Amino acid sequence: xxxxxxxxxxxxxxxxxxxxxxxxxxxxxxxxxxxxxxxxxxxxxxxxxxxxxxxxxxxxxxxxxxxxxxxxxxxxxxxxxxxxxxxxxxxxxxxxxxxxxxxxxxxxxxxxxxxxxxxxxxxxxxxxxxxxxxxxxxxxxxxxxxxxxxxxxxxxxxxxxxxxxxxxxxxxxxxxxxxxxxxxxxxxxxxxxxxxxxxxxxxxxxxxxxxxxxxxxxxxxxxxxxxxxxxxxxxxxxxxxxxxxxxxxxxxxxxxxxxxxxxxxxxxxxxxxxxxxxxxxxxxxxxxxxxxxxxxxxxxxxxxxxxxxxxxxxxxx
Numbered sequence: 001x002x003x004x005x006x007x008x009x010x011x012x013x014x015x016x017x018x019x020x021x022x023x024x025x026x027x028x029x030x031x032x033x034x035x036x037x038x039x040x041x042x043x044x045x046x047x048x049x050x051x052x053x054x055x056x057x058x059x060x061x062x063x064x065x066x067x068x069x070x071x072x073x074x075x076x077x078x079x080x081x082x083x084x085x086x087x088x089x090x091x092x093x094x095x096x097x098x099x100x101x102x103x104x105x106x107x108x109x110x111x112x113x114x115x116x117x118x119x120x121x122x123x124x125x126x127x128x129x130x131x132x133x134x135x136x137x138x139x140x141x142x143x144x145x146x147x148x149x150x151x152x153x154x155x156x157x158x159x160x161x162x163x164x165x166x167x168x169x170x171x172x173x174x175x176x177x178x179x180x181x182x183x184x185x186x187x188x189x190x191x192x193x194x195x196x197x198x199x200x201x202x203x204x205x206x207x208x209x210x211x212x213x214x215x216x217x218x219x220x221x222x223x224x225x226x227x228x229x230x231x232x233x234x235x236x237x238x239x240x241x242x243x244x245x246x247x248x249x250x251x252x253x254x255x256x257x258x259x260x261x262x263x264x265x266x267x268x269x270x271x272x273x274x275x276x277x278x279x280x281x282x283x284x285x286x287x288x289x290x291x292x293x294x295x296x297x298x299x300x301x302x303x304x305x306x307x308x309x310x311x312x313x314x315x316x317x
Contacts, residue, residue, distance in 0.1 A: 002041050005031040005121065012126040012134060014118065030131050033114060034106045045104065067195075068202040074099040075206055077135075080195040081111050081142060082149065082188060089149075089185040091192060096135060098207075103131040105138075113142050132207060136216050139196060139203075143223050146189050150230055153189075157182055157237060164245050172245050172252075179245065183238045190231040193224050200224075262311060269303030 002022060004015040007030045017025045022041075026032065026048050034045060067078040075098040083092045092109040107114070117138065120126050128134045160178050163170040200217050207213060277286065277296050286292045 001035045002026075002037060002044075003033040003035070003118070004029040005033070007128055007130070007134070010127050010129060011124050012121045012128050013124075014121055030102050031134055032102060032104045033118075034104065035110065035114075036108055037106065045106075068199060070206060073097055075203070077199045077202060079139070079142075079199045080192045081107075081109075081113055082146060082192050083109050083111055088181065089188045091188050096138075098131060098135055101131065103134050113138070113145055116145070117141060133213055135203075136207075136213050136220075139200060140216065140220055143193075143196060143220055143227070146193060147223070147227055149185075149189060150227060150234070153182055153185055153234060154230075157234065157241070161237070161241055164241050164248070172249050175245050176242065179238055179242050183235070183242075186231055186234045186238065190228065193227055193231070197221065197224055262308075265311075266304050266308050269307065270300035273300045273303055 004017065004022075004025055005012050006015050006028065007013075012031065015025055015029060023044055026044060032045070032048075034041060037045065067076075069076050077096045077098070078093050079096060080091045081094050083090045092107065092111060094111070095106040097104040097106070105114075117126065126134075126137060128137055156178070160175055160182070163175050163178075164172065200221055204214055204217055207217070273296065277284075286295065289295065
């Protein structure tokens, strides 16, 4: 699907046109957002760019030479964006091609950043002067969304922290699963921030325009550095809570093993007494005693109480 946008009066506005007029409307667009373009739409874009469009496998390459480069079509920046599927975060690459007269974004996933930008455009809230400033605005909004996601992760981590450190009736095994998901999401955000740093550094070297664009990019870089520090803090706290959870689980398991060990020691002397009087020898004086049975029972009870009393006195129970 191709969505076309035009800059009018310093605001980005979506162009509504039927499919049969799409080819005529492409040259007038300042931003072309290609979401899972089909073969026909890719052919239209290739005629507009006079070059082949990158395949989605090429967009996923991590080498700097494959993600940030210049050619006859313009400035290419392949940037990682945060996606969310089935309650879990993932990353998706978007190919951004910046020409002098328009910005083209090619993506395979339906990303929240683009949905939000379209919503703000419909409300007249996206103020841009050129395709270059639109690309800077896209990166700025991307970093803001990462900051909001990190704040949400921090709130979730505080709830897990309460479960692990304060709630005595919590299921610690569930806490481990939640911590693992938070660690994975935090890692995905950090990966996107690192990739955005590389992209902005490339744009600062090759993006030439108005004075406020490089300054805005530098402000975004400072925000990214702050967010990177926050992800490090979250990693440290997640690791602390993971270690604490595993430690509490080990303590619970040790308590269970301790109970079994004490029970084995307590019942060992009575078992020994019962075994002795269960032997079938002819010369056992106790066999003829009138009080032999009560004597054996009392001896077993006493031999069981004695180690329990000793453990109590030592403070092992």
